[in-house]
Amino acid sequence: MTPQDYAYLSKLLNERSGLQLAGxxxxxxxxxxxxxxxENNCGSIGDLVTKLKAFAExxxxxxxxxxxxxxxxxxxxxxxxxxxxxxxxxxxMQKIRGASKRLRIWCAASSTGQEPYSLAMMFKQAGxxxxxxxxxxxxxxxxxxxxxxxxxxxxxQFEVQRGLPIQLLLKYFKQDGDQWRIxxxxxxxxxxxxxxxxxxxxxxxxxxxxxxxxxxxxxDSKTKQDVLSRISRTLVKDGHLLLGAAETVVGFxxxxxPMPEKRGLxxxxxxxxxxxQLAAMSA
Amino acid sequence: MKRCLIVDDSSVIRKVARRILENFGFSVIEAxxxxxxxxxxxxxxxxxxxxxxxxxxxxGFDFLRALGAMPSGDKPKVVFCTTENDLAxxxxxxxxxxxxxxxxxFDKEIVEAKFQEVGLI
Numbered sequence: 228m229t230p231q232d233y234a235y236l237s238k239l240l241n242e243r244s245g246l247q248l249a250g251x252x253x254x255x256x257x258x259x260x261x262x263x264x265x266e267n268n269c270g271s272i273g274d275l276v277t278k279l280k281a282f283a284e285x286x287x288x289x290x291x292x293x294x295x296x297x298x299x300x301x302x303x304x305x306x307x308x309x310x311x312x313x314x315x316x317x318x319x320m321q322k323i324r325g326a327s328k329r330l331r332i333w334c335a336a337s338s339t340g341q342e343p344y345s346l347a348m349m350f351k352q353a354g355x356x357x358x359x360x361x362x363x364x365x366x367x368x369x370x371x372x373x374x375x376x377x378x379x380x381x382x383x384q385f386e387v388q389r390g391l392p393i394q395l396l397l398k399y400f401k402q403d404g405d406q407w408r409i410x411x412x413x414x415x416x417x418x419x420x421x422x423x424x425x426x427x428x429x430x431x432x433x434x435x436x437x438x439x440x441x442x443x444x445x446x447d448s449k450t451k452q453d454v455l456s457r458i459s460r461t462l463v464k465d466g467h468l469l470l471g472a473a474e475t476v477v478g479f480x481x482x483x484x485p486m487p488e489k490r491g492l493x494x495x496x497x498x499x500x501x502x503x504q505l506a507a508m509s510a
Numbered sequence: 511m512k513r514c515l516i517v518d519d520s521s522v523i524r525k526v527a528r529r530i531l532e533n534f535g536f537s538v539i540e541a542x543x544x545x546x547x548x549x550x551x552x553x554x555x556x557x558x559x560x561x562x563x564x565x566x567x568x569x570g571f572d573f574l575r576a577l578g579a580m581p582s583g584d585k586p587k588v589v590f591c592t593t594e595n596d597l598a599x600x601x602x603x604x605x606x607x608x609x610x611x612x613x614x615x616f617d618k619e620i621v622e623a624k625f626q627e628v629g630l631i
Contacts, residue, residue, distance in 0.1 A: 306626075384595065384613050388620045392627050393600060393611040402597055 228253055232276045236260070236295070239279070243292045244369055245425045245454075246445040259294045266290075293370035298441065300338040301389035303345045308440065308469045311492045313349060316436055316467045321356060323465060324435070328360040333434040333461070335424060336442035337366035340377025340417070341386070344409055346438075347416040348395055365431060367422035374419045380409035424454055428461045437462050440471035440491075448479065455480040459495065468493040511537045512630065513556040517547040517573065518591070519565040523614075527560055527591070530618050534631055544568030548576055556586050558630050560621075561608075563592035563599070574606050587628045591616060 236256060237248040248256070257272060264275040267287060279287060303309050324330055334343045343366035350362050368374050387396055387407045400407040420431065424442065437458055443451050459482040462468055468483055470476070470491050476483040483493040514536040516527045521542075528538045539556060541547040545568045547559070559577075563570040574588060590603045591612040600611050610624040625631045 385617075385620070388613060388616070388623065390623050393604060393624075397597065397601055397604065 228257060228272045232273055235276050235280070236272075236291070239288065240292060240295050241447075243288070243425075244296055244423060245447075245450040246296060247447050248295075256295060259297065260291065263290055263294050293372055296369055297373055298336070298338045300341045301386065302341045302391035302395075304341065304390060304440075305472050306390070307472065308438070308491050309345060309349065311469065311489050312346070312436070315486070315489055315492060316469075317349075317353070317356075319467075320435060324360075329363075330360060330436070331363045331365070331432065331434045332436045333431060333438065334364065334366040335422075335437060335439040335458075337368050337377065337419075337438075338370075339373045339382075339386075340366060340380065340419075341382075341390075342366070342438060342440070343377075343417040344380070344413055345390075347413045348399055350416070351399070351413065352395075362416060364417045365420060365434070366417050367420040367431070369421070369423045371421050374421055377417075378414070378419050380414045381406050382409070383407075425450070428457050431461065433463050434461060435463055435466045436469070437466065438469045440469065440474070443470065443474045451479045456482060459483065462495065464495055464498050466495070511535065512558060513537045513539060513554075514558040514560060514630075515539045515541060515547060515550055515556040515586070516560045517541045517544065517565070517570065518560075518562040519543060520562075523562070523591075527621070530621050531560070533618070534622065534625065544570060544573030544576070547573055548580075551577060551580065551586075555584060558625070559586050559588045560591050560612075561588055563590060563594045563603075571603065571606060574603070574608060578607050587630055589624055589628065 233253060233256065240246050240248060260272055260275060264272055267275065267278060269275040269278055279291065320330055332346060337343050343364045346364055350357050366377065381403060383406055387400065396407065399410050399413055401410070422431065439458060443454065446454065455476055458468060470493065472491060476493055482496055484496040486492045486494060512535070514531050516524050516538060518524050519542050524540050528540070531538050536558065539550055541550055543565045561570045561573065570590060570592065587609045588607065589610040589612060590608050591614060593614045595613040603611055609628045612620055612624055622631060
């Protein structure tokens with residue numbers, strides 16, 4: 228791939244998704260785009276770029292963008308955010324939403340579905356604590372390809388072994404050929420939406436908890452600020468935001484405040500002080 | 511340093527698993543069947559066992575049952591690591607007292623995830 232081809236593809240990706248490619252991602256781009264090139268009768272990445280430049284074909288541009296944005300995911304990835312969700316967010320929500328018994332959660336940039344399904348399993352494991360609640364898990368991604376995989380709930384043997392305790396595999400999955408399919412009951416708990424984080428969040432509604440992990444790191448500062456600002460308007464006043472291990476709001480927005488000793492967990496800055504129940508639970 | 515006993519009749523698997531586990535800081539002992547593994551456990555019980563299912567002399571399932579009958583106080587965490595990849599085998603192993611289950615083929619990340627899951631890493 229020539230530097231000019233790389234620059235063209237980086238620009239296309241940035242314009243369409245806000246994501247920024249570091250200068251050393253040639254291998255990643257080639258491995259992702261060679262299959263797309265072949266699908267479109269192009270012998271090389273260079274031919275694919277020529278085709279992209281020559282024809283303003285929306286399906287091809289979308290396909291190329293999606294191929295470059297697919298992120299690897301696995302069940303209970305990084306573990307800590309799920310521990311925070313379990314030990315801090317859920318007890319708090321159980322208390323303050325006890326009357327309405329409704330909870331809306333958004334997994335932004337959910338990739339192939341492991342994150343929303345991990346949350347769905349946590350609710351099932353909680354058993355009676357959330358019996359009778361209306362739990363709505365909305366999972367979104369820019370890529371229709373990963374959303375199709377997520378909806379199918381079908382995972383390889385390698386995928387189910389990364390992060391998923393064997394007892395949960397036994398309980399919630401069935402073998403399907405040489406793969407594993409998550410139960411219909413759990414699939415029904417998650418609604419998938421094709422959504423670009425650069426677009427308006429308004430159609431998604433408001434959420435009590437937002438997981439936005441391992442995607443902000445790919446945005447430039449301005450886009451990070453914009454996305455965090457719009458997340459703050461999408462998260463209810465007493466809601467919680469969970470970011471990835473390598474991500475922070477510090478330096479990008481003062482709309483959120485980190486919870487002390489709960490790395491990766493944030494609340495609205497304005498709501499931080501008067502939260503006696505939350506403080507008591509996190510002690 | 512925690513001790514991990516690798517029980518597998520394949521020397522190649524033992525070598526690969528040894529490299530992974532030593533990288534995680536384990537002191538590794540090897541056995542090529544369940545009988546040898548029982549002898550090791552009788553002398554000094556390890557903290558962890560990575561256990562194959564199909565082996566000559568004594569298979570992994572019989573070893574697990576024999577281990578359960580041993581009078582020793584602290585029982586090791588047992589992680590099956592086998593080509594028996596169907597639900598029935600997994601359920602049988604977990605019912606017999608295994609703590610985790612790895613389906614071959616495996617890699618470093620899978621071993622790490624499973625050992626973390628049972629608190630060994």
